[in-house]
Amino acid sequence: MSKIKVDPSQEQQAIVEQLSALGIPYQVEKQDDVISNYRKGKKNIHVVPKKGESMDTCATISDKYICCNVKVLKSVSNCPYDCSYCFLQNYLNDGTTKVVGDIKSLMDEVKEKCAAEPDRFFRIGTWELGDSLALEDVLPQARFLIEEFASIPNAVLELKTKSDCVDSILDAAHNHRTVVSWSLNSEYIVDYQEHKTASLPKRLAALKKVTEAGYLVGLHFDPMIIHEGWKEQYKALIEQVIASTNPDQIAWISLGSLRFNPEMKKKIEQNFPASSITHSEMVKGDDGKMRYVKPLRIEMYDVFLSHLKGCLGLDDISPLSPIKKSTPLFYFCMERWDIWQRFFGESPTSIQHLDLLFAQNFYERFGQNIPFPTIENYLSK
Amino acid sequence: METKVCRILDPDVLVDAIRLFKDSAKNYSFQSTVLVKGAFEGNSYSLNGNDHHLLPELTIELSSQEDLIKAYFTHNYVSQLAELDRLYAISLFVKKGYDYSLLNMLLDHVGINYFEGLVEKSMKLIRLDSEVLKFIVSKQFSLKQAFSLCRYDSSFLEWMLNLSFYFHMSSSHFIELSDACYRLSKQSQCDDYNAFFQLECIQDSIASSTNHHFRTSCLREKLLQSLNPVQTQVNKQLKSLASQVSGSMTLNWDKSLENKQIDVTMRLTDDSQCEALSDSLKKSRGIIQSMLDLL
Numbered sequence: 085m086s087k088i089k090v091d092p093s094q095e096q097q098a099i100v101e102q103l104s105a106l107g108i109p110y111q112v113e114k115q116d117d118v119i120s121n122y123r124k125g126k127k128n129i130h131v132v133p134k135k136g137e138s139m140d141t142c143a144t145i146s147d148k149y150i151c152c153n154v155k156v157l158k159s160v161s162n163c164p165y166d167c168s169y170c171f172l173q174n175y176l177n178d179g180t181t182k183v184v185g186d187i188k189s190l191m192d193e194v195k196e197k198c199a200a201e202p203d204r205f206f207r208i209g210t211w212e213l214g215d216s217l218a219l220e221d222v223l224p225q226a227r228f229l230i231e232e233f234a235s236i237p238n239a240v241l242e243l244k245t246k247s248d249c250v251d252s253i254l255d256a257a258h259n260h261r262t263v264v265s266w267s268l269n270s271e272y273i274v275d276y277q278e279h280k281t282a283s284l285p286k287r288l289a290a291l292k293k294v295t296e297a298g299y300l301v302g303l304h305f306d307p308m309i310i311h312e313g314w315k316e317q318y319k320a321l322i323e324q325v326i327a328s329t330n331p332d333q334i335a336w337i338s339l340g341s342l343r344f345n346p347e348m349k350k351k352i353e354q355n356f357p358a359s360s361i362t363h364s365e366m367v368k369g370d371d372g373k374m375r376y377v378k379p380l381r382i383e384m385y386d387v388f389l390s391h392l393k394g395c396l397g398l399d400d401i402s403p404l405s406p407i408k409k410s411t412p413l414f415y416f417c418m419e420r421w422d423i424w425q426r427f428f429g430e431s432p433t434s435i436q437h438l439d440l441l442f443a444q445n446f447y448e449r450f451g452q453n454i455p456f457p458t459i460e461n462y463l464s465k
Numbered sequence: 466m467e468t469k470v471c472r473i474l475d476p477d478v479l480v481d482a483i484r485l486f487k488d489s490a491k492n493y494s495f496q497s498t499v500l501v502k503g504a505f506e507g508n509s510y511s512l513n514g515n516d517h518h519l520l521p522e523l524t525i526e527l528s529s530q531e532d533l534i535k536a537y538f539t540h541n542y543v544s545q546l547a548e549l550d551r552l553y554a555i556s557l558f559v560k561k562g563y564d565y566s567l568l569n570m571l572l573d574h575v576g577i578n579y580f581e582g583l584v585e586k587s588m589k590l591i592r593l594d595s596e597v598l599k600f601i602v603s604k605q606f607s608l609k610q611a612f613s614l615c616r617y618d619s620s621f622l623e624w625m626l627n628l629s630f631y632f633h634m635s636s637s638h639f640i641e642l643s644d645a646c647y648r649l650s651k652q653s654q655c656d657d658y659n660a661f662f663q664l665e666c667i668q669d670s671i672a673s674s675t676n677h678h679f680r681t682s683c684l685r686e687k688l689l690q691s692l693n694p695v696q697t698q699v700n701k702q703l704k705s706l707a708s709q710v711s712g713s714m715t716l717n718w719d720k721s722l723e724n725k726q727i728d729v730t731m732r733l734t735d736d737s738q739c740e741a742l743s744d745s746l747k748k749s750r751g752i753i754q755s756m757l758d759l760l
């Protein structure tokens with residue numbers, strides 16, 4: 085059971101009132117100690133005030149590998165789950181699980197930044213330093229965020245999770261301005277590498293619920309990991325996922341392969357000695373991260389995308405092709421341009437170009453009331 | 466005040482002496498003075514008394530076991546040693562069954578900077594098989610290098626130590642080859658290290674030369690190939706294609722296979738060769754395309 089502390093300045097916040105309503109004990113205390121052990125930090129939740137700027141660009145942005153230019157809102161830091169490949173184990177200086185209590189201030193910043201560039205369409209995720217919904221049953225932030233985003237003319241919220249904590253958001257007034265996404269993996273990887281997360285059947289049941297609640301959904305098959313029986317396992321995963329949602333509601337689908345920097349490799353081996361994910365044939369890319377050697381990645385994507393296309397009944401999945409109502413936006417997370425070319429025939433020319441493709445796809449498929457995305461508003465920046 | 470002088474030649478003796486002092490202090494409530502001098506010679510500690518040289522600094526009042534151990538470290542100038550040697554000195558005591566709190570106190574006393582996991586890692590390190598620990602000290606591993614070995618189980622490290630007799634192993638070789646051997650044993654799902662020793666790449670490297678340096682390079686190369694079968698195979702194909710172009714032109718590529726590009730180097734000694742070179746470049750189109758397809 086986690087220990088919960090609440091900063092004195094946050095006592096009046098709605099998410100803290102929820103703690104009292106649920107009878108969950110907490111202490112009111114200022115955070116003065118840093119928990120350098122990120123695992124220990126997972127058991128210590130602190131409700132904190134918003135500090136400084138909270139909206140930023142995704143930390144993995146790189147010009148060597150094509151990245152999607154998503155914005156991130158730091159509403160949580162650290163996560164109760166314990167995935168072996170989690171980059172937080174090598175990233176957080178303070179492992180304390182922090183939840184921003186003052187979510188209204190977070191939204192003020194979001195609104196201000198979106199209003200400053202009214203012609204741009206922002207995708208904003210709350211998952212950079214944790215899981216968007218994992219703590220929802222204890223410290224609920226999502227419903228408030230969803231209802232606030234519903235009225236922002238040029239933004240969509242992305243909640244990305246490995247949980248099944250969706251019940252509290254099912255009846256929220258989302259106005260199709262929230263994409264509830266799952267990070268999905270084969271049953272084997274969920275069971276052996278994504279410790280403490282919701283099992284695959286539970287995630288799929290939650291995906292079904294949000295689909296039925298009319299939300300747009302996102303599917304992130306990332307990180308794809310080579311393991312015994314991976315081909316069959318990933319094919320089974322695709323079939324189960326497609327059966328759990330409505331393809332017309334899928335906003336985007338991303339694919340990415342396992343990657344980590346050499347420092348993190350050591351951390352993984354130290355924190356998860358039984359895990360074999362670092363033992364495969366990998367190379368260090370131009371961005372300093374280790375990945376499977378390219379022919380292996382190509383084989384993985386090939387098996388995966390062929391099956392996915394078949395299940396969705398799609399021939400052309402290029403995000404650069406004319407947009408079709410029934411075709412989600414497909415993209416690779418942190419992959420090279422030649423991988424894009426191999427699977428999509430073309431690649432975006434820049435990070436901003438991919439950002440534009442997202443805006444165009446969303447505009448055409450779901451959001452006629454978002455600003456019309458023009459090349460000038462994206463590529464000239 | 467009664468003064469007791471003890472010449473200690475071996476830390477084991479000191480440990481016994483500690484008990485003796487402790488009892489004496491308890492029974493007769495006198496304060497003790499310890500005379501110790503450590504000389505760090507090569508891999509091992511030998512301690513001897515040198516009254517002349519050390520006498521002025523040898524009078525220490527001891528009221529606890531910790532004081533005595535601290536005195537031992539102070540008089541052996543332990544805090545001036547390399548970090549790993551400091552830890553090694555500590556290990557001589559901690560191995561006798563002392564606990565985390567003593568270790569913590571001693572790490573602090575000898576000035577090893579605290580970081581998260583330091584005590585746990587130190588504990589793990591100093592509990593390694595003494596031959597492995599001696600090897601680590603004798604090869605002058607840095608503390609960081611030594612700690613990086615803590616992720617392996619002790620049977621693997623003992624196996625690596627045995628392997629090291631056949632090769633030339635500096636600390637960085639040992640780190641690199643441990644990583645490679647460990648990964649290969651995991652990749653080949655071979656937990657029986659005796660069987661692993663019989664692997665072709667290890668046996669071939671041992672048989673490759675009587676020179677240990679040469680054997681080591683050979684082993685590195687072979688382990689790399691075994692660990693990276695896809696890269697090895699594709700690079701072989703690329704090399705064979707590249708060898709088919711004319712001699713005045715060389716084709717290079719990124720051996721990691723990440724970058725899809727071919728770099729062409731042409732050698733010209735006279736501008737009259739331009740035409741011939743451009744012809745051979747054109748003729749190599751098919752080869753270049755085949756190479757690009759592989760990347």
Ligand code: SF4
Pocket residue numbers: 162163164165166167169170171172213214215246281
């Ligand atoms: S769910 Fe995400 S943030 Fe949480 S441990 Fe797993 S990878 Fe890390």
